[in-house]
Amino acid sequence: MSKITRRSLFCGLIASAILAAATAQAQSLPKVAVTDLTYEEKVSHWFSYYQSQSHGSYQAGPMHESAREDSSVVAGSGEIVTIERGELHKFTGDIRGALIKSGAFSVIEGKPWSGSEKMTIYDIIGRIKQGYYRGADYVLFGTITSIESRNDAVNIQNTSATNFMLNMELVCDFSLIDTRTYQVAAGFTAMGEGRDVRLVNTAGSRVTLSRGRVMRDVSASLADNVLTELATQFRGGFALSPSALRDPSALPPPPPPTMIYR
Secondary structure (H helix, E strand, O other), rough: OHHHHHHHHHHHHHHHHHHHHHHHHHHHOEEEEEOOOOOOEEEEEEEEEEEEEEEEEEEEOOEEOOOEEEEEEEEEEEEEEEEEEEEEEEOOOHHHHHHHHHOOOEEEEEOOOOOOOOOOOOOOOHHOOOOOOOOOOOOEEEEEEEEEEEEEEEEOOOOOEEEEEEEEEEEEEEEEEOOOOOEEEEEEEEEEEEOOOOOOOOOOOOOOOOOOHHHHHHHHHHHHHHHHHHHHHHHHHHOOOOOOOOOHHHHOOOOOOOOOOO
């Protein structure tokens, strides 16, 4: 056997061994399914009601005649509050990506929750038992507790410039549920933040702020916060590699302030 053949065979064996080790390691990682974020929202509806009814009668006889009219009014107004529940199909893609990049988890896709089953949306144990997350060792269940979006305009003193800002904050409660024991392996609150800023030098000018950029930053910062909390709590904690968390220098730079002169 020539040296080239032996070397090729040796390299092939090494590559096969590395691949087998990587496959075995991936199979040994805990498998996690990440649900969409559950929300509950109160919706108010104003109503008013008015109904008027009248009834008249007339009687006449040889000695007398009489007329009578009755009327009634029914009116009312008030507020009806209904509670809407559902799942927000945003902000979880970066969480799945962060879990994969950490090297500590394997991520699998679960069965989507059916919107017709509104009474079971918070019953994550029931959904596990019904087979929504087959093959998962854990389910990361998130619930939105607060979401705020603000548009601010700040006038800069001694100038004609105005700073326009779009801010968004998302706060969620998370539970990592063991699908075999139904115990909570980790529980925490995580927050994502995002902002877009434009500086305008002319009073009365209109500026369109990037909601997409803000939502992207909210999603990325929420994923970082979730991964950091899991690294602290899951199985006594684990170390995060430098590449697991978002590298701010790797993100595209923010756009320069928009200056509008007239």
